Amino acid sequence: MQVSDEGYIIKVLKHGENSLILTVLSLAHGKMTGFVKGGVQKKKLGLYQLGNKISFNAYARVEENMFSFRGIELVQSNVVHFLSDEKKLAVLSAFCELFNACLPENEPLEGLIRFISLLMDNLQSESWLKNYALLEFRLLYFLGIGLDLGSCAATGTIENLAFVSPKSGRAVCYEAGLPYKDKLFKYPHFALRKQLEPTFDDVLELLRMNEFFLKKNFFDAHGLKFVRSRASLLKILRETKEEDA
Numbered sequence: 001m002q003v004s005d006e007g008y009i010i011k012v013l014k015h016g017e018n019s020l021i022l023t024v025l026s027l028a029h030g031k032m033t034g035f036v037k038g039g040v041q042k043k044k045l046g047l048y049q050l051g052n053k054i055s056f057n058a059y060a061r062v063e064e065n066m067f068s069f070r071g072i073e074l075v076q077s078n079v080v081h082f083l084s085d086e087k088k089l090a091v092l093s094a095f096c097e098l099f100n101a102c103l104p105e106n107e108p109l110e111g112l113i114r115f116i117s118l119l120m121d122n123l124q125s126e127s128w129l130k131n132y133a134l135l136e137f138r139l140l141y142f143l144g145i146g147l148d149l150g151s152c153a154a155t156g157t158i159e160n161l162a163f164v165s166p167k168s169g170r171a172v173c174y175e176a177g178l179p180y181k182d183k184l185f186k187y188p189h190f191a192l193r194k195q196l197e198p199t200f201d202d203v204l205e206l207l208r209m210n211e212f213f214l215k216k217n218f219f220d221a222h223g224l225k226f227v228r229s230r231a232s233l234l235k236i237l238r239e240t241k242e243e244d245a
Contacts, residue, residue, distance in 0.1 A: 001060045005029050006075055008120060009052050010096040014040060020048060022069060023100055024056070025116060030107045031100070034058055034067030047072065049079040050096050053120065081123040088123065090236040091132050093229040095119075098136075101227050102143060102218060112142045129237075130190070133203045136210040137191050145169075145217040149192065152176055161187050166212055185209040207234060 007026030011033075015021045020039030024032050034056075039048055047054070053076035058067040082092045103109070109116070115135040122128055140146060151158045153170035154177075163177035163184035164170070177184050186205045190198040198206075211230065219226045 003029055003058050004056070005032075005058070006053060006055045007032065008078075008116060009048065009050055009054060010100050012048050012050065021066075022048065024054065024069075025099060025103070025109065025113070027113055027117075028108065029058075030109050031103045031105050032058060032067055033105065034069035036069050036072065046077070046079075047074050049077075051078040051082055051092050051120065052076065053078060076120070078120050078123060087237055087240050088128065090229070090233055091129065094227070094233045095132065095135075096229075097227040098214075098230045099139070101224065102139065102214075110142070112138055129200075130198055130203050133206045133210065134191055136214075137188065137206060140210065140213055140217075143214075143218055145213055147171075147213070149187070163187055164209060166216075169213060169217075185212070204234060204237060207237075 005026040005028050007024035007029075009022055009024055010031075011021075011023035013021040015035065018038055018040045020036040022034055022036055022039075024034070026032050036048070052074060055071075055073050055075050056069045057071040058069055060067045079092075082088045112135075115131070115138050119128065119131040119135055122131060147164065147169040149161070149164065149171045151171060152161060152173040153165060153168055155173055155175075157173050160174045161171045162174035163172040163181060164187055165172055165177075165184060171187060172180075172184060185208070186202070188202075188206045188209065190196040190202060191206060211226075211234070214230075215226050218224075
């Protein structure tokens with residue numbers, strides 16, 4: 001089996017004295033894990049970094065075997081944008097660990113890869129954190145945890161949707177949800193209507209909701225422990241917001 005593709009590095013492990021095992025989110029083939037012979041070299045230290053986009057050839061004798069990555073070249077150096085910003089570095093760590101834990105091997109990522117590229121291609125824009133929150137929101141749907149946000153669970157109306165129920169994952173209108181607002185998530189209008197620009201608190205609320213449903217409907221359902229870097233992400237973002245204020 002032989003494939004050529006491009007993708008984003010999400011995990012790097014040293015193997016033996018001078019080799020590596022890389023995990024890459026590829027554009028056409030999904031998550032791929034492969035062996036890189038001689039990857040531990042000073043001249044290649046900047047290449048094999050989390051978040052970097054690389055091109056590669058991958059070989060395996062049979063489909064079940066781990067790939068051997070060869071002909072690796074740097075397409076886009078993203079790590080430089082993360083290292084100078086504590087919030088971005090926390091997001092990078094959460095992204096890499098979360099997606100490595102959630103995604104199956106060698107299955108196309110379909111529309112999800114577009115949101116990954118949107119994040120990585122716009123790290124210097126003001127929308128980078130919103131893009132990450134939206135990426136996680138799309139991950140829910142990719143994993144089959146799609147929320148029902150089209151109409152109110154209590155009344156059936158499609159008007160004035162204001163909340164999301166943590167119990168059902170369904171939308172709730174303002175009138176029906178107001179008495180229980182402290183127990184509900186805020187409705188993520190900006191995630192469904194592209195023209196809306198969220199506040200920082202709106203983005204944090206979407207990240208909080210994403211975390212809840214990922215833990216409940218994926219990690220807990222599969223008997224898995226939620227990834228530590230993602231569990232601490234909201235605290236780090238809130239702390240850096242207070243420091244910047």
